[in-house]
Amino acid sequence: MARVNIALGQRSYDILVQAGALGSIVEHIKPWVQRGRTLWVSDSQVAAHHWDGIAVQLAEAGIEAHLHVVPAGEASKSWAELSRLIDWLLTWGVERSDTIFALGGGMIGDLTGFAASIVKRGCEFVQVPTTLLAQVDSSVGGKTAINTTAGKNLVGTFHQPRFVLIDPEVLATLPPREMRAGYAEVVKYGLIDDAAFFDWCETHGQQVLAQDSAALEHAIVTSVSAKARIVGEDERETRDRRALLNLGHTFGHALEADTGFGERLLHGEAVGVGMILALQYSARRGDCDAADAARVAAHFAACSMPTTLQDTGVSSEGAALVDHMRHDKKMTGGTLPFLLLTGIGQTYVAHDVDLDDVARFLDERHRSAAPAAVL
Numbered sequence: 001m002a003r004v005n006i007a008l009g010q011r012s013y014d015i016l017v018q019a020g021a022l023g024s025i026v027e028h029i030k031p032w033v034q035r036g037r038t039l040w041v042s043d044s045q046v047a048a049h050h051w052d053g054i055a056v057q058l059a060e061a062g063i064e065a066h067l068h069v070v071p072a073g074e075a076s077k078s079w080a081e082l083s084r085l086i087d088w089l090l091t092w093g094v095e096r097s098d099t100i101f102a103l104g105g106g107m108i109g110d111l112t113g114f115a116a117s118i119v120k121r122g123c124e125f126v127q128v129p130t131t132l133l134a135q136v137d138s139s140v141g142g143k144t145a146i147n148t149t150a151g152k153n154l155v156g157t158f159h160q161p162r163f164v165l166i167d168p169e170v171l172a173t174l175p176p177r178e179m180r181a182g183y184a185e186v187v188k189y190g191l192i193d194d195a196a197f198f199d200w201c202e203t204h205g206q207q208v209l210a211q212d213s214a215a216l217e218h219a220i221v222t223s224v225s226a227k228a229r230i231v232g233e234d235e236r237e238t239r240d241r242r243a244l245l246n247l248g249h250t251f252g253h254a255l256e257a258d259t260g261f262g263e264r265l266l267h268g269e270a271v272g273v274g275m276i277l278a279l280q281y282s283a284r285r286g287d288c289d290a291a292d293a294a295r296v297a298a299h300f301a302a303c304s305m306p307t308t309l310q311d312t313g314v315s316s317e318g319a320a321l322v323d324h325m326r327h328d329k330k331m332t333g334g335t336l337p338f339l340l341l342t343g344i345g346q347t348y349v350a351h352d353v354d355l356d357d358v359a360r361f362l363d364e365r366h367r368s369a370a371p372a373a374v375l
């Protein structure tokens with residue numbers, strides 16, 4: 001059990017990591033129950049596995065509970081689902097003093113957080129993340145968003161949750177491929193600024209993926225502590241600090257956009273390949289050793305995760321992928337700050353990257369890597 005606090009100027013909130021916490025959910029969410037009732041948002045898969053157990057506890061405690069179920073999958077981070085969710089909240093007479101509960105992975109957290117931030121000009125929300133990715137990353141830090149036809153997360157807000165309740169045991173029902181995708185965002189924290197944590201991942205990654213309780217809890221607590229620290233230093237990503245959490249995402253979001261948002265490639269998978277591409281591009285510039293890129297690729301391959309452009313199924317030319325990158329929210333004055341590395345655990349923001357050169361690099365990668373087809 002661990003409690004991590006995230007400090008944001010005058011405000012702060014807790015992230016509680018406790019195995020079995022969903023089995024005593026009333027005790028944890030009591031402070032946010034208003035008017036004896038709760039409004040919950042989940043997706044079809046998560047609700048099927050976990051809603052009944054929660055509903056029984058709320059009913060026994062005399063707390064009214066209403067659930068809105070969104071179709072599972074990245075496609076639900078959309079205007080259509082946002083609109084349906086807001087209509088549902090308004091039908092239940094949501095008030096600004098109400099707290100909305102997001103029970104699910106990053107899709108549900110991002111969609112619900114966005115709805116909470118705009119309905120009645122802003123309600124509170126609590127995150128109850130049910131994927132590894134959401135437990136180590138998306139439930140913390142307050143980025144909310146939907147995707148649009150132009151790209152990934154292009155419409156959204158910064159809106160912090162009031163509390164994050166992480167129960168690692170809820171991952172028991174998560175498909176192994178989703179565990180591996182979330183694990184990419186765990187490794188990200190090692191690559192950003194914690195080489196010792198990357199070393200730990202190399203030796204304990206398989207235990208994390210097998211959900212060994214001690215290894216899993218260590219990975220989650222280390223990850224959310226790093227995220228809380230970095231977000232606390234630069235909540236709105238204005239100082240080249242929070243941008244570090246975007247390592248691998250400029251490449252990754254382009255890969256996701258090119259493959260139809262979740263239809264072939266999961267976010268974590270795209271980010272994993274994106275981080276390897278960032279390392280390879282850094283090595284090509286002479287910033288780091290090519291052996292660093294090879295070491296991370298070897299670890300991901302050992303975990304049966306995709307490592308190459310070929311693995312992702314992306315066949316578009318570099319120029320087309322770079323066109324997706326031009327929508328990146330970090331784009332400023334026509335240039336795109338790029339997250340590059342001088343080594344494992346040493347990420348920096350480069351402001352001198354020429355996107356035409358990135359397109360050439362991606363074409364080189366297309367030609368060089370052998371297909372591994374691990375998806």
Ligand SMILES: NC(=O)c1ccc[n+]([C@@H]2O[C@H](COP(=O)([O-])OP(=O)(O)OC[C@H]3O[C@@H](n4cnc5c(N)ncnc54)[C@H](O)[C@@H]3O)[C@@H](O)[C@H]2O)c1
Nearest residue numbers: 045046072105106107130131133134138143170173174267
């Ligand atoms: N806001 C942020 O800071 C942030 C950070 C990282 C990622 N994201 C976003 O998060 C999204 C990806 O999140 P994700 O990987 O959690 O995907 P997801 O929410 O789509 O969940 C993945 C799949 O797992 C299922 N699932 C979830 N929990 C389950 C459980 N306990 N048992 C069985 N099935 C379960 C879901 O139904 C879904 O099919 C992307 O949209 C990404 O952009 C946001």
Ligand SMILES: O=C(O)C(=O)C[C@@H](O)[C@H](O)[C@H](O)COP(=O)(O)O
Nearest residue numbers: 137141143152153242245246249329
């Ligand atoms: O919290 C952050 O900041 C991140 O960048 C975390 C990322 O893992 C996450 O995927 C985030 O949603 C990406 O943000 P975006 O600003 O590039 O849309």
Ligand SMILES: [Zn+2]
Nearest residue numbers: 185249267271
């Ligand atoms: Zn991410």
